[in-house]
Amino acid sequence: MSLFSNHTTVDIDNPSSSLPTAQSRWQRNISSYPNHKPRHTKIPPWLINTASLIVMALLVLLSLSIGVADFSWSGIFHSLINHSANSDSSLMLVSRLPRTIAIILTGIAMAVAGMIIQVVLKNRFVEPSMVGATQSAALGLLVVSLFFPASALIIKMGVATIAAVFGMMLFMLLIHRIPPTDFLMIPLIGIVFGGIIDAITTFIAYQTETLQMLSVWQFGDFSSVLAGRYELLWFTGVLCIIAYIIADKLTIIGLGDNIALNLGISKRHVTWIGVGMVAMMSAVVVVTVGMIPFIGLIVPNIVSRIMGDKLRRSLPAVALLGASAVLLCDIIGRSIRYPFEIPVATVFGVVGTVIFLWLLLRAPAES
Amino acid sequence: MHSHSASTTADIDIPQLSSSTKPSRLWSVIAQHPKFIATIILLISAILFLTVNVHGHWDFALPLRGKKLLALMVVGYAIGVSTLLFQTLTHNPILTPSLLGFDSLYVLLQSLLVFFLGAISFTSLNLIAKFSLEIVLMFGASLLLFKLLFSKSSQDLTRLILVGVIFGVLFRSLSALIARLINPDDFVVVQSASYAQFNTVNPQLLGISLFICVVSALFIWRWRFKCDVLMLGKAQAINLGINYQRLAFGLLTVIAVLVATATALVGPVTFFGLLVCALTNRMARNMYHSERLILVSLVAMICLVLGQTVFEQVLGMAGLLSVVIELAGGLVFLALIFMSQRR
Numbered sequence: 001m002s003l004f005s006n007h008t009t010v011d012i013d014n015p016s017s018s019l020p021t022a023q024s025r026w027q028r029n030i031s032s033y034p035n036h037k038p039r040h041t042k043i044p045p046w047l048i049n050t051a052s053l054i055v056m057a058l059l060v061l062l063s064l065s066i067g068v069a070d071f072s073w074s075g076i077f078h079s080l081i082n083h084s085a086n087s088d089s090s091l092m093l094v095s096r097l098p099r100t101i102a103i104i105l106t107g108i109a110m111a112v113a114g115m116i117i118q119v120v121l122k123n124r125f126v127e128p129s130m131v132g133a134t135q136s137a138a139l140g141l142l143v144v145s146l147f148f149p150a151s152a153l154i155i156k157m158g159v160a161t162i163a164a165v166f167g168m169m170l171f172m173l174l175i176h177r178i179p180p181t182d183f184l185m186i187p188l189i190g191i192v193f194g195g196i197i198d199a200i201t202t203f204i205a206y207q208t209e210t211l212q213m214l215s216v217w218q219f220g221d222f223s224s225v226l227a228g229r230y231e232l233l234w235f236t237g238v239l240c241i242i243a244y245i246i247a248d249k250l251t252i253i254g255l256g257d258n259i260a261l262n263l264g265i266s267k268r269h270v271t272w273i274g275v276g277m278v279a280m281m282s283a284v285v286v287v288t289v290g291m292i293p294f295i296g297l298i299v300p301n302i303v304s305r306i307m308g309d310k311l312r313r314s315l316p317a318v319a320l321l322g323a324s325a326v327l328l329c330d331i332i333g334r335s336i337r338y339p340f341e342i343p344v345a346t347v348f349g350v351v352g353t354v355i356f357l358w359l360l361l362r363a364p365a366e367s
Numbered sequence: 368m369h370s371h372s373a374s375t376t377a378d379i380d381i382p383q384l385s386s387s388t389k390p391s392r393l394w395s396v397i398a399q400h401p402k403f404i405a406t407i408i409l410l411i412s413a414i415l416f417l418t419v420n421v422h423g424h425w426d427f428a429l430p431l432r433g434k435k436l437l438a439l440m441v442v443g444y445a446i447g448v449s450t451l452l453f454q455t456l457t458h459n460p461i462l463t464p465s466l467l468g469f470d471s472l473y474v475l476l477q478s479l480l481v482f483f484l485g486a487i488s489f490t491s492l493n494l495i496a497k498f499s500l501e502i503v504l505m506f507g508a509s510l511l512l513f514k515l516l517f518s519k520s521s522q523d524l525t526r527l528i529l530v531g532v533i534f535g536v537l538f539r540s541l542s543a544l545i546a547r548l549i550n551p552d553d554f555v556v557v558q559s560a561s562y563a564q565f566n567t568v569n570p571q572l573l574g575i576s577l578f579i580c581v582v583s584a585l586f587i588w589r590w591r592f593k594c595d596v597l598m599l600g601k602a603q604a605i606n607l608g609i610n611y612q613r614l615a616f617g618l619l620t621v622i623a624v625l626v627a628t629a630t631a632l633v634g635p636v637t638f639f640g641l642l643v644c645a646l647t648n649r650m651a652r653n654m655y656h657s658e659r660l661i662l663v664s665l666v667a668m669i670c671l672v673l674g675q676t677v678f679e680q681v682l683g684m685a686g687l688l689s690v691v692i693e694l695a696g697g698l699v700f701l702a703l704i705f706m707s708q709r710r
Contacts, residue, residue: 174701177705182525182708184523184525184526185525185704185708188525188528189701189704191532193701195697196697199694200694202690203687203694206687207687336548340547342547342548349536353533353534353537356533357533360526360529360533
């Protein structure tokens with residue numbers, strides 16, 4: 001081993017070159033919350049929020065009018081005037097509207113969950129699927145479906161939530177010793193950790209011949225959303241409101257342990273509330289539509305680059321942008337090979353990875 | 368046991384030990400001769416693989432299993448050696464080509480070929496022509512990926528791995544996207560290429576792969592001493608008279624070809640190479656490539672053959688080997704990271 005251990009790091013050849021300063025500068029920009037000055041203070045938040053609200057409204061209209069079944073807005077208009085149901089309005093109420101609402105709620109939930117976990121772990125490069133939350137939720141869901149197939153949806157969701165909390169606890173134990181300066185190590189470990197949980201889940205599913213059931217949860221997809229099959233997602237809306245209420249406390253946790261102590265915030269309590277909320281949001285999304293990777297990573301990163309990390313100010317923008325992003329990707333997935341449909345998780349897998357790679361690779365250029 | 372220990376006392380410098388310390392002595396014998404021990408274990412597992420649970424009709428079972436055995440050994444060689452060389456080239460014991468997305472790149476190329484050619488002309492391509500085309504594409508693409516990964520972020524190991532991992536996710540998502548864009552018949556063709564399968568091995572590919580293995584082994588064996596020098600670091604290697612550009616280019620070619628071969632035969636496996644290289648570095652007496660290249664091939668072959676025997680014949684769950692390998696490899700990866708953190 002002796003020969004190799006000399007070369008475990010690549011930078012051994014130039015130990016004291018420009019690297020340290022470059023890295024710390026990059027870190028100051030990205031992962032340090034104290035004294036964080038947003039770079040574009042000129043645009044007021046209300047303007048950004050109004051603009052993204054308009055974008056979202058346009059996307060909603062587009063999302064409502066795209067689909068395989070024949071549909072016309074004038075039909076809706078007629079049924080509204082006559083107070084009578086026709087095929088257009090029932091299509092709207094049973095399929096199109098539930099689907100669009102589900103997409104909006106999922107986007108909001110995943111983006112806000114990503115923002116919370118990034119603040120709690122003080123790391124810009126994590127999201128619920130990179131701390132083992134979504135994978136653990138799927139594992140818990142699989143186990144409860146195997147042992148108690150007839151149990152109510154709310155019980156399945158509860159078990160998935162508990163599993164997600166356990167998965168995140170295990171992850172936090174794993175990264176306990178990682179120095180906070182090594183901020184890219186945490187997502188790396190998270191990806192491998194998620195892969196290990198995935199492998200265990202696949203193992204169980206293979207043995208019990210439930211791989212097909214599992215693949216429904218592993219690929220986020222809105223094609224099966226109809227009225228009566230998505231309402232659980234409203235719960236994530238409630239969680240987002242709670243997140244907004246405790247936003248200031250979460251922000252203070254993100255500022256660092258000493259500051260939290262000085263300001264009289266119990267770091268432990270708020271951290272656990274944050275972890276629990278992320279677990280619940282991930283579990284609800286996995287139970288109803290399946291995993292959608294990278295939203296929780298991309299959206300908070302973009303928003304905090306523009307607006308900074310004060311959650312009370314940035315959470316509405318995160319929620320709006322998250323909803324718009326998923327709406328856009330779902331519209332792309334539905335129209336790229338019309339009349340067939342591509343799962344939103346696949347579309348986001350491509351779009352999200354490209355943006356994430358850009359975030360990762362463009363970092364050195366800043367310094 | 369007695370005759371065995373008598374034959375080995377000649378080349379170990381250990382004084383006569385009392386019978387109470389027999390385990391440690393046995394261990395030292397094993398530690399002194401990892402290659403021979405590994406060969407013996409491999410032979411035993413190969414015999415087990417060929418013979419366990421054969422009920423009559425040997426002339427049917429033996430050729431069938433023999434082909435599969437050969438395929439497993441080819442894959443073991445390709446993954447083990449390519450990972451070891453990649454670690455030498457990058458001076459890093461926690462990297463593997465698969466971790467940086469090289470074999471999902473192969474699957475993506477496969478999907479792209481189906482997408483542009485259509486399944487019918489894809490499957491009716493001459494196998495040798497198709498495979499050489501894939502390898503050329505694979506080599507070009509992995510050269511680009513290598514350039515991108517190692518020019519932009521080579522100072523920062525963590526970022527390099529993270530970027531590589533995300534590239535792997537991107538390639539897989541793109542393959543999945545293409546799989547959805549093509550019609551269902553073509554989809555089946557792509558689907559069969561994108562999962563690790565140790566059960567069904569294409570017999571026609573086996574001949575080509577065997578040929579590739581032999582040719583690559585000749586090259587690698589000629590480079591073994593240069594590789595030893597390369598492990599000292601790029602600057603030292605150049606100082607000591609190694610033509611770095613040429614050697615790195617050659618190594619990268621061999622790695623790309625071997626990754627393509629292994630992926631073509633069984634599909635992508637992320638952590639297997641890492642697993643066997645970690646085991647090899649543990650077992651090897653020194654870090655010379657003449658020792659470790661042989662050992663890593665043997666270890667990888669043992670893992671696959673023995674694992675397949677146990678899973679297929681004893682436990683009766685043939686499809687799970689790749690999942691278990693991923694699980695074990697993932698755990699090894701985490702362990703390696705934490706060990707290097709503590710350092």
